[in-house]
Amino acid sequence: MLIKDIKNLLDAKFLSGEEYSDREVCGAFGCDLMSDVLAFVEDKILLLTGLTNPQVIRTAEMLDINAIVFVRGKIPPEEVIEMAREMEIALLATNHTLYTSCGILYGSGLKGISIGGI
Amino acid sequence: MDLKDKNKGIKLEYEVIKEDFGRAGEASSGIKKVLRQLGIDSGIIRRVAIATYEAEINIVIHSEGGKIIVHIKPDKIEITAKDYGPGIKDIDLAMQKGFSTASHKVRELGFGAGMGLPNMKRSSDEFFIESEVDKGTTVKMIINL
Numbered sequence: 213m214l215i216k217d218i219k220n221l222l223d224a225k226f227l228s229g230e231e232y233s234d235r236e237v238c239g240a241f242g243c244d245l246m247s248d249v250l251a252f253v254e255d256k257i258l259l260l261t262g263l264t265n266p267q268v269i270r271t272a273e274m275l276d277i278n279a280i281v282f283v284r285g286k287i288p289p290e291e292v293i294e295m296a297r298e299m300e301i302a303l304l305a306t307n308h309t310l311y312t313s314c315g316i317l318y319g320s321g322l323k324g325i326s327i328g329g330i
Numbered sequence: 331m332d333l334k335d336k337n338k339g340i341k342l343e344y345e346v347i348k349e350d351f352g353r354a355g356e357a358s359s360g361i362k363k364v365l366r367q368l369g370i371d372s373g374i375i376r377r378v379a380i381a382t383y384e385a386e387i388n389i390v391i392h393s394e395g396g397k398i399i400v401h402i403k404p405d406k407i408e409i410t411a412k413d414y415g416p417g418i419k420d421i422d423l424a425m426q427k428g429f430s431t432a433s434h435k436v437r438e439l440g441f442g443a444g445m446g447l448p449n450m451k452r453s454s455d456e457f458f459i460e461s462e463v464d465k466g467t468t469v470k471m472i473i474n475l
Contacts, residue, residue, distance in 0.1 A: 244440055247441060248445060250380050251448070267441070270358070271440075274379040275376065275380070
């Protein structure tokens with residue numbers, strides 16, 4: 213799914229990285245526990261989260277995650293947006309909750325990741 | 331950061347400061363950039379990134395401070411994460427997935443899921459940990475190239 217499609221589906225706005233609208237992600241992961249993201253994420257995945265601290269960007273950097281959606285209307289501080297800009301990570305923000313955002317994307321065909329063969 | 335060019339590899343060393351959440355991850359980010367410049371396989375880079383980042387966060391969250399040393403050799407990458415205390419009383423318990431001694435404040439930052447050490451072990455081909463209460467903890471990981 214392309215990032216611009218995700219933006220439209222979630223009624224989201226770009227906080228940074230609008231130039232990466234045509235990037236593709238092959239799955240998504242909704243999570244607020246960074247160590248779980250590190251444990252389970254492998255591919256070009258979209259991360260959905262309500263956490264807005266710099267460590268979200270660092271975790272994304274470590275795993276080559278190139279797009280993050282902040283849910284529940286959360287907007288990270290400017291320093292975090294700037295960090296993402298430097299690392300070429302697209303940041304979006306939506307007012308939908310994590311549950312609804314995940315449901316919308318899943319219902320539109322964006323799969324989650326498999327854990328333990330499930 | 332200290333960069334020494336040895337005959338048989340490159341050594342990177344970073345100090346990690348206790349409770350410095352603003353800068354946590356900088357060492358791992360720097361290491362990742364060097365590995366990319368060296369043209370190392372992206373799958374290996376990912377494993378090193380996870381191992382060093384989890385180690386770095388552990389030092390920030392749980393210790394009095396420490397350092398991360400990465401030794402890039404022709405056939406393997408050796409990562410050593412060493413801290414100055416307080417040491418781990420029960421290593422087996424610490425290695426259990428989901429077990430964490432992280433404070434409430436740390437959990438609010440998204441950490442403390444209790445996956446740090448298990449993630450480090452999973453990312454490496456060889457994993458060693460030793461610790462002494464009141465002295466410190468050393469984790470050594472080897473990732474084969």
